[in-house]
Amino acid sequence: MQLSVPIAAGAKEKSLETADFESVVREHQRRIYRFLFATLRDSDAASTLTQECFLRAFKNWNSFRGDSSTVTWLTKIAVNLARDHRRDRKLTFWRQLFRPESEEDVATVAEAAVEPRANPERAVIAKDQASVVWDVVNELPTQQREIFILRFAEEMSIAEIAEAMSLQEGTVKTHLFRALASVRKMAALESKSR
Amino acid sequence: MDKTLEHLNDDQWQAWLAKDFEDATDAHLSSCAECRQEGVRLRSLLAGFQNVVQDEAAREEAFWTRQRASIVERAMQKRTAINFAKALPFVAALALLVFAVELPKQSVNPPQTTQSNDDKDEALLRQIQGDAYREVPSALAPAGLVTEERERAIKFKKK
Ligand SMILES: [Zn+2]
Numbered sequence: 001m002q003l004s005v006p007i008a009a010g011a012k013e014k015s016l017e018t019a020d021f022e023s024v025v026r027e028h029q030r031r032i033y034r035f036l037f038a039t040l041r042d043s044d045a046a047s048t049l050t051q052e053c054f055l056r057a058f059k060n061w062n063s064f065r066g067d068s069s070t071v072t073w074l075t076k077i078a079v080n081l082a083r084d085h086r087r088d089r090k091l092t093f094w095r096q097l098f099r100p101e102s103e104e105d106v107a108t109v110a111e112a113a114v115e116p117r118a119n120p121e122r123a124v125i126a127k128d129q130a131s132v133v134w135d136v137v138n139e140l141p142t143q144q145r146e147i148f149i150l151r152f153a154e155e156m157s158i159a160e161i162a163e164a165m166s167l168q169e170g171t172v173k174t175h176l177f178r179a180l181a182s183v184r185k186m187a188a189l190e191s192k193s194r
Numbered sequence: 195m196d197k198t199l200e201h202l203n204d205d206q207w208q209a210w211l212a213k214d215f216e217d218a219t220d221a222h223l224s225s226c227a228e229c230r231q232e233g234v235r236l237r238s239l240l241a242g243f244q245n246v247v248q249d250e251a252a253r254e255e256a257f258w259t260r261q262r263a264s265i266v267e268r269a270m271q272k273r274t275a276i277n278f279a280k281a282l283p284f285v286a287a288l289a290l291l292v293f294a295v296e297l298p299k300q301s302v303n304p305p306q307t308t309q310s311n312d313d314k315d316e317a318l319l320r321q322i323q324g325d326a327y328r329e330v331p332s333a334l335a336p337a338g339l340v341t342e343e344r345e346r347a348i349k350f351k352k353k
Contacts, residue, residue: 130242
């Protein structure tokens, strides 16, 4: 749903009142959190980055001209935050790997290397086919994964995804088709194994 | 070639699932039970994925309330900090202006405030010095009288 607060194109700076901002957060926090959670599969990180997403939106409110919908704009911020987070996580992992100073550090490195999907308990629980789709999605390259989640978990249109990810619609389709091919392949294997 | 006679190929399936398909795909699905069944299976798989994500990301209302409160509070703190940072140069400039205007006034008209003991001592010292200077001309007065007398004698001689 569109928000009534955004500044219309051409309108000059308009200060964002607390109540208005709160209603923006109320309307979109679940969606932003869900996207971040689906793409990172880390509840704490999703929560932290959801807060960060709205704070960045707040800070840059005056530069938002309402060319796209609020949710597309917020998604764009969330996509960038998720990528930064993944990059930082990888950097931390490699830094620790090449500089482990104690056994404790080595243990930390080992923990950091374990992706949430690799959790054996989780693997047992995720027998349901739909959960397996999520596991497959989690293995996809970043852009394919993000596009798949936005399309099928958040039901965004190709045009909205293109806007949120600063890509051409044709590129979004290409990534989406590749992601779907991987999911179909898995689904075919699953159905054969049953 | 009539596309409705062949089963859907990979590209057509992907396009159909992405809801970006051609009429021919639709036509084939309506006439081919096998593809229709596969279509239903794939669509339900994707719907299942959406449900799983929604279920796993679902949180109690208290979670959202807490998160919202935290976001709003931090945003307002940020705004205060930004406003302060924006106002700082003006405050500094104003302070400088007041200083620049007040400083010359103070050096021209020293404040007539209650004098401290040090000030009183200094005033007394100045008075003594002043008196001493005034004493010098009166001390030299006899010499002046002598000069006057001498000039009068000279004038008398010339007459
Ligand atoms: Zn067919």
